[in-house]
Amino acid sequence: MISDDPLGFLSSWNDSAHFCLWGGVSCSERRDRVAVLDLNSRGLSGSISPHIGNLTFLKQLHLYNNTFRNSIPPEIGRLRRLQVLRLSNNSLSGEIPSSISGCSALADLESIPPELGLLNELQFFNVDRNFLTGNIPSSFGNLTLIQEIRVSDNQLSGRVPEALGRLKNSLEQLMLHINYFDGEIPPSIFNLSLLVYLTLGHNQLQGNLPWNLGLLLPNLEYFYAAFSELTGSLPASLSNATNMVQLQLQVNNFTGSVPSMASSRNLLRFSIGGNSLGGEDGGGDLSFLSSFAGARNLEALVIDTNNFRGSIPEQIGNLSSSLLLLDFSTNQIPGSIPESIRNLVSLQWLWAHENKLSGTTILSTVANVPSLVDLRLYDNQIPGSIPPSIGNLSNLTVLRLADNRLEGEIPADVENCRRLINLDLSNNNLSGIIPPQIMGLSSLSIVLNLSHNHFNGGIPVEVENLKTLNSLDLSHNMLSNNIPSSLGKCGSLEFVRLQGNLLQGQIPSTLDLLKGIQLFDVSSNNLSGQIPRFFENMNFLQLLNLSYNKFEGEVPASGVLKNVSIISVIGNDKVCGGLAELNLPRCSFRQPKKKLSYKWKVVISTSSSVAFLVIVASCLSVLWMKRKGKRNIVSDDGSDIRVSYQSLHKATDGFSETNLLGAGSFGSVYKGVVDINGKDTTIAIKVFNLQRRGASKSFMAECEVLKNIRHRNLVRIVTVCSGVDYQGNDFKALIYEFVVNGSLSLNFRQRLNIVIHVASALDYIHNLCETPIVHCDLKPSNVLLDEDMVAHVGDFGLATFLQPSVVNLSSDGTSSSSIGIKGTVGYAPPGIYSSLAMRVISYIFSFRLRTQIIEISNSLLSIIKKIFSRKNW
The missing domain is CATH 3.30.200.20 (Phosphorylase Kinase; domain 1)
Structure with a gap:
């Protein structure tokens, strides 16, 4: 009934070899009968076959550390010679069959039978890490030889039997943690004077611990009663627990003071967090910390989430040099951290967040503990600046200083912390630019949070180094400039928060590379341009907040953006379209064509003709007004203006x-x-x-x-x-x-004035300069309008001087030029065209047509004047 054998361990189970040679099978010496079946830790899946009952000579059955499911078959009760049964760390469920009482030779059992009291030889009982239900029968009290009862990490329930107290002459390990036991702990349990391991945690046990616990259980080394509902005070007799190695009582309802632990010299871990301890007037409730000085092997001291109000004693530096974890967090501890903490040369985790620490030297003090890996001081009242010495913590992976009163700039020395994966400096008064050195910390992979400060300048382009970062939060600062396109190289980003800044420009197209984005918030900035459509293809996107910017155009509404709850665009006055639920105006990219009336046709054709004729007239006037001159460019006040x-x-x-x-x-x-x-x-x-x-x-x-x-x-x-x-x-x-007006929608009179201004400029450079100049690139983009709508011709990068030898008028008025083809297609100078075209143009400009063109121009202008004077036009 084995359904999966990923390691191929059972490949030898076939007819080509005797079954005594199969993997995991051992036979008796006298007879070829199976005595041991050992399949532990082979990754096997399936159920335990009922045919197991046919192995009547079986003495040991080892199936632990696999994935066997369902219940234990009742046929197992046939194994009268079975001495060892180990089924722990599987996925077995249901109750233990009553037939297991037939295994009368069992000395090492790993399953709970209801008739357990009949197994007088049972010494070891281990069924931990399964899904077994039911309870512990009172018959356990009859197992006078039993040394270990281990039922942890199952789904057992009910009361802990009082009868267990009768096992005081044999029981050394009672491990009941991670089940559903309720009620009070039977007092008889504390009479088991041989107990070395007592684990009751992660249940629903209630009541108080006896005041003389340390005297009743003198051999106790591991006492685990965490995550229960115990109340009262910590027994003062714990000071007599000379053999205690681990004491874990966290997350209960204990109150009062903490007794001295001076006698527990073998202590490795002490954890009382998550209670209501402390709160003494006078602030002396942390004096017990000094008693740990004798525990030279202490590795973890955890007193978090209590009501301690006293200052950290200077004697903290006398603790074990082996101390790895020191957790004071979530209390009401004031003042500073003693400088003696530098003596804790092995300290890796220092958690003092959510207190009332306010010392100005705290950061410079902890910077002298070079072994620190995780430093959490957030949510305190620490003032001052971040010292450059913080860069001494080269092993640091987590630095969380948020919600303090820090100010000034971030020192560039942070770049020495090249193992940082989590950096949180949010909610302070830090200012200046964001140091590029921070963006150079390629190790950052969890969080970079600099939000709610006063940083200015732009987002450093070095952000591209954060290729493994999951969350970037630069929100609520004074950052300006554009979002750098290099942000698109941070391929692991899932959360990007840039809201509440002064960012400008468009969202870079390179951000389409951020395929794993779940949240992108750039609200309350000055961003503009179109909303990129690549957001539609970000399949993991859960929130796109573009509110209160200057975006314009159509809002994407395909892909993931079909869900209206994902996108927010309020506060953008120029966006349109999108999902109907957004209540945005419809987009009208093209105006419907309207048939022009006869009157407007007359106006348009007349205006075009007049514009052309005015240009011609302006050019002809050059022939009467030719003069030469040379002027130099100087500033208005004659000064020499210099810029760097x-x-x-x-x-x-x-x-x-x-x-x-x-x-x-x-x-x-x-x-x-x-x-x-x-x-x-x-x-x-x-x-x-x-x-x-x-x-x-x-x-x-x-x-x-x-x-x-x-x-x-x-x-x-x-x-x-x-x-x-x-x-x-x-x-x-x-x-x-600077000429303020660019390309505008102009009326006819404005256009006419511009034409005259441009013609006047060309007249000047062609005819009034000492050496004639050809612009060679005259086009609309090189004509600028000032605040009075006066046109100015600019950009002389392709201009050419015409020497007398270059231009020669022929007898018929045309010109020949040696100038090569220059300028923009459609705006090139007339000199590049064929001689035939030049003759036609020259003829148009000839003196014989001059008078007629002027008369026609005057007549047309008179007509236009009358048209514009009519009220209904």
């Missing part, structure tokens, strides 16, 4: 995307604010990408042009910057006057 790379870097917040106005062939343009002559001035900074071929040449060409020209309809140059950046690379930039 450092000032430009600061003005643009590190050339961040937030301040990016646009990008071109050879560089990018940023908005910034600098101090010019004692006044904050908004400027436009064109930074050249010198890695791009031709960028340096474009910079020189634009400088050459701008130093020779100045016109109200050209973008005004303020100064230039040529040097090196922080990495030692060449840096070149042009600084322009």
Whole structure:
């Protein structure tokens, strides 16, 4: 009836060999009869076969540490020679069959028979770690030779039999923990003077411990009564328990003081947490700690979750040098931690959280315990800064200092704690930037929590080092700039909390790599742009909070975002669509086409014609107004304005995307604010990408042009910057006057004015400069509008000077040029086209049409003026 043999242990059980040679089978010497069947710890699954009863010569049956299920078959009662039965650590259930009383030779039993009292030879009874039900029969009191009763970790219930008290001449181990026993502990149990192990914990036992416990059980070494419902005081006689090795009474209802343990020199573990001990007036309720000085092997001292109010005594440093765990947490302990704690050279776990500690030297004191692995001081009143010496704790894996009064910056020395997996500094008054060194701690895998502080600046790009981190919480600070795209490299993240900051820009597309995200909260920031659709494919997502930002466009509604309880977008005025339950307006990306009336057709066609003719008229006026001149660019007050790379870097917040106005062939343009002559001035900074071929040449060409020209309809140059950046690379930039209005929806009159302004600028550079200049890249993006809607032509990176030898007018008015093809497709200068096209254009501009074009222009303008004067238009 074995259903699974993962290790193949039973592969030898076949007809090719005698059964006495099978694995786990031992036969008697005189007869070939099975005497021992030992299948322990083989990973076997299934049930115990009823045919086990046919092995009538069986003396030992070992089936422990497997996964046998169901009940013990009653046929086991046929095994009259059986002496050892071990079934522990399986998944057996139900009651023990009464037929087991037929196993009269049993001396080592691991199952509970109702008629157990008939097995007079029984010495060892062990059925722990199963699912056995029922209770302990009173007949146990008849087993006068029994030494061990181990029924722990089952589902037994009822009262602990008073009859067990009759076993005082033999019983050394009584292990009843992790069951459902209830009622009071029988007083007779404490008469078992030979007891070494007494475990009663994890039951529903009630009542008090006898005051003379330490005298009644002088041999007791292991006393475990934790997680029960015991009340009263701790017996003062525990001070006489000279053989005590482990005393665990945590999570009960004990009150009062703790007796001295000075006689327990063999003590390894002392745990009384989770009671109501302490609370004495005068704060002397921790004086008992000094009594542990004689326990030279003490490894764990746990007094958490009580009412202790006294200060930690200086004698704490006299405890065992073997001490590993010291837990004072969840009390009302005030003051500081004594400096003598540095004597505990083996201390690894120091838990003093949830107290009233307030000493200014606490952190510098514990930093002198280099063996610390887990330091928890959260929820106290610790003031001051985090000392650099915290970096001395190179073995630290957990550092939790949240909910204190810490201030100042995080020392970079934290980077020396290269084993940290959990760092929590939340709810303090820490400030400054987040040190990149923290993001360099690649060991962080559980939590990095810096929330509810005053950190500023951006999220360090070094966050990409946290590839195994599960939870990142930087919420409720003053962080700005964009969310770094490097965050997408933290592939193990499940919880990301960035809410309550000043973050800007868009959510990086690289975050689509975070496939395991369960919670993503960026609410209450200044984020903008579209809501990425990759959130729809994050199958583990349980909350996406984008509330109170500046997102716009359609809200995704597929994949996991079909569940309205997952996403929140309130406080974003420009979002639309999404699930109906979000109550957002419908998205209308395209306006329906409307048929134009005859009147509007007239206006549109007339406006287009007039715009074209005005350009032509402006160009023709050049022939009558030709003059030459040369002007130099200087600042308005004649001063020499100088700016450095450092000032430009600061003005643009590190050339961040937030301040990016646009990008071109050879560089990018940023908005910034600098101090010019004692006044904050908004400027436009064109930074050249010198890695791009031709960028340096474009910079020189634009400088050459701008130093020779100045016109109200050209973008005004303020100064230039040529040097090196922080990495030692060449840096070149042009600084322009910032023109506030970009691309707008313009009415006809505004368009007409812009055309005139642009034509005026071109007239100036073509005809009024000492050396004529061709812009070569005139297009809408290079025409900027100021606050008065005056157009300014900019970007002379492709401009070309025309020498007399370059342009020669032919007899028919056309021109020939040696200028190569430059500029943007669709906006290239007319000189690149064929000579035929040039003749046609030249003819249009000829003197013979000049008068007629002007007359037509005036007539059309008169018509438009009358149209616009009508009230119903």
